[in-house]
Amino acid sequence: MGNWITERLRDERGDVPGWVLITLMTAGLVIVIWGLAGPALSGVFDQAIGRVLGF
Structure with a gap:
């Protein structure tokens, strides 16, 4: 089981995970719209x- 995790981490080393890009793009959109x-x-x-207050 530990070997699978090690291989998975080694495969993605240097890549920016998709959720990081989605989070950054969403934050950028919120700032622009705001x-x-x-x-x-x-x-x-x-x-x-x-x-x-006028009532």
């Missing part, structure tokens, strides 16, 4: 709070 939509969402939130 940067573009953040000010608009902030304005919508402020407007909604203003209406609630």
